[in-house]
Amino acid sequence: MDDNKPIKESLFSKKNLKPLIDPFSTNNPVIVQILGICSALAVTAKLKPALVMAISVIFVISFSSLIYSLIRKTVPPTIRIIVQLVIISVLVILVDQILKAFVYDVSKQLSVFVGLIITNCTIMGRLEAFASNNNPWNSFLDGLGNGAGYGLILIIVAFVRELFGSGTLLGYHIIPQALYNAGYVDNGMMILPPMALILIGVIIWVHRSFNKELIDKN
Amino acid sequence: MQDLINIFVRSIFIDNMIFAYFLGMCSYLAVSKTVKTSNGLGIAVIFVLIITVPVNFLINKYLLSPGALSFISPSLANVDLGFLSFIIFIAVIAAIVQLVEMIIEKFLPSLYNSLGIFLPLIAVNCAIMGASLFMQERELQTFGESFFFAFGSGIGWWLAIISIAAIREKLSYSNIPKPLRGAGIAFIITGLMAIAFMSFLGITI
Numbered sequence: 001m002d003d004n005k006p007i008k009e010s011l012f013s014k015k016n017l018k019p020l021i022d023p024f025s026t027n028n029p030v031i032v033q034i035l036g037i038c039s040a041l042a043v044t045a046k047l048k049p050a051l052v053m054a055i056s057v058i059f060v061i062s063f064s065s066l067i068y069s070l071i072r073k074t075v076p077p078t079i080r081i082i083v084q085l086v087i088i089s090v091l092v093i094l095v096d097q098i099l100k101a102f103v104y105d106v107s108k109q110l111s112v113f114v115g116l117i118i119t120n121c122t123i124m125g126r127l128e129a130f131a132s133n134n135n136p137w138n139s140f141l142d143g144l145g146n147g148a149g150y151g152l153i154l155i156i157v158a159f160v161r162e163l164f165g166s167g168t169l170l171g172y173h174i175i176p177q178a179l180y181n182a183g184y185v186d187n188g189m190m191i192l193p194p195m196a197l198i199l200i201g202v203i204i205w206v207h208r209s210f211n212k213e214l215i216d217k218n
Numbered sequence: 219m220q221d222l223i224n225i226f227v228r229s230i231f232i233d234n235m236i237f238a239y240f241l242g243m244c245s246y247l248a249v250s251k252t253v254k255t256s257n258g259l260g261i262a263v264i265f266v267l268i269i270t271v272p273v274n275f276l277i278n279k280y281l282l283s284p285g286a287l288s289f290i291s292p293s294l295a296n297v298d299l300g301f302l303s304f305i306i307f308i309a310v311i312a313a314i315v316q317l318v319e320m321i322i323e324k325f326l327p328s329l330y331n332s333l334g335i336f337l338p339l340i341a342v343n344c345a346i347m348g349a350s351l352f353m354q355e356r357e358l359q360t361f362g363e364s365f366f367f368a369f370g371s372g373i374g375w376w377l378a379i380i381s382i383a384a385i386r387e388k389l390s391y392s393n394i395p396k397p398l399r400g401a402g403i404a405f406i407i408t409g410l411m412a413i414a415f416m417s418f419l420g421i422t423i
Contacts (some may be wrong), residue, residue: 036403037243038344081341083310084319089305097301112351115304119344121244193238194412200396201405208397 019130019142025211029122030153031204032214036122041157041196042113044094047170049109050158052099054151056114058144060091061123065131065143072132085118092117099208122150157199165190222366225358229370232419233352235345236378237412246379247404253416256383260376264369266318266340267349270311271368272361274350277306307350315341345375382408 029035036057043049064087068075075083097112099107107114117123126146131139157159163166164187167175175184189195235241242263249259281287282303287294319337322330340346349371358364385407394403 013281031401034247035244037247038348039239039382041243082309085308085342086305089308093301093304096304112348112355115307115351116241116344116348117228118304118308119342119347121342121344124342192416193240193412194409194416196240197405197412199410201402204402204405205395205398208402212397215399 002180016138016141019138020145022151023142023145025149025207026169026214028153028207030150030205031200033122033125035058035125036120036150037200038119038121040115042193044154044158044196045161045165045180045191046109047155047158047162049106050154052103052106052109053113054147054154056095056099057117057120057122057150058147060088060117061126061147061150062099062140062143063125064088064123065139066136068127069131069134069136069139079126080132081124084124088123088127089118094162122146124131136146153200154202157196157218160199161190161195222362224423225362225363226366226370230374230377231415232324233371234374234378234415235348235371236375236408237415239348241348242343242375243304245340245343246375246382246408247401250379250386250404253300253383253387254377256379260372260379262337262340263343263375264372265369266311266315266346267368267372267375268365270346271349271353271371272364274307274310275353275358275364277310278303278354282306288423298407303351303354310348311346311350312341345371367400378411386418 022028026032030037043053064084067087068084071083092115095117096107099110099114126143130142134142159169162170163174167173167186168179175186236243236246245259250256255265280289284293284300285297287299315337319330321405322337334386349368352371353364353367374375382404386404389403389407398406
């Protein structure tokens, strides 16, 4: 994209919205680019921490894209990684302090995984691949889209794991008592870490069955 | 001594970086296509972990934890720089990775040739940052504990990546449903391996 030419199109033109929409399905950071799995899956045993994590990541990724895109022409290429890390860490420290102040219990549950947003490969990947050569508005939208696409997968996984693992959603009982009386039992396996991996595998399977062009060649 | 061995064994098998906490999954999935490169990356991770975690331990203990600055003057006893830990840890990791890369290039060229391409990747590997954060979170007390925790975590990560690489090498001969090929099956196999690793739960020496 050439940013020297003045922007004639509207802020929400189709071309501008492309980076916002794509990451939801055909260019999803988790299930297509396979990035940012590290800091996320451990928080999906319950829906609430997953929601908080998703919002935090959306915040960090969109604003770091915006800030990096604003200063992209003044950053020498040799030190760009450390500049990116500093921007991301400052935003993550902000998120961490806000979480500690307002939702202390969730912040305790997330423990080290808030700090690990810094090394979330999605964020560095977007700064490197998109924000470093696009204008601030597009970068912001791209960050927003990727953050949301990432959050979407987290929420799907957390929804399935909490519903079938403990029969609740956001702490409220969903599975009716009558079903338990009839012999239904919560699947304790869903709470354990391995099921997060297997669920992602299944999501990839379903997603690629509908999007044949994403299938690996070999 | 027994404590140290316990921490070491625990961090390899029970609190395995990949199977229990999913740390370092990005490079784990991207690089695990052949055993040879996986081995190189695994060794590089062990190497960087056993340097960065003890260094971050010292920084955390003598600069960042609440009241740590009191050795300079008693009036600083109430200072808590804990909120700076994220940015300082990642800066230390990035700096050490750069330093290690330069030292290896100068003195051990053969090792550099096998690890070289992986070292820059490691600065943003979640397992490295994760180990430092876990070190802080679990309040490890001594330098020795932090070293053995880092060493064990590194070995655990290495073990995970070479085992999945070995399985994926064999997988190329099997007939997997097309949409599941590549990433999908790697996730499911990792999940099954994680279930197997859960049988180590509760081991103590």
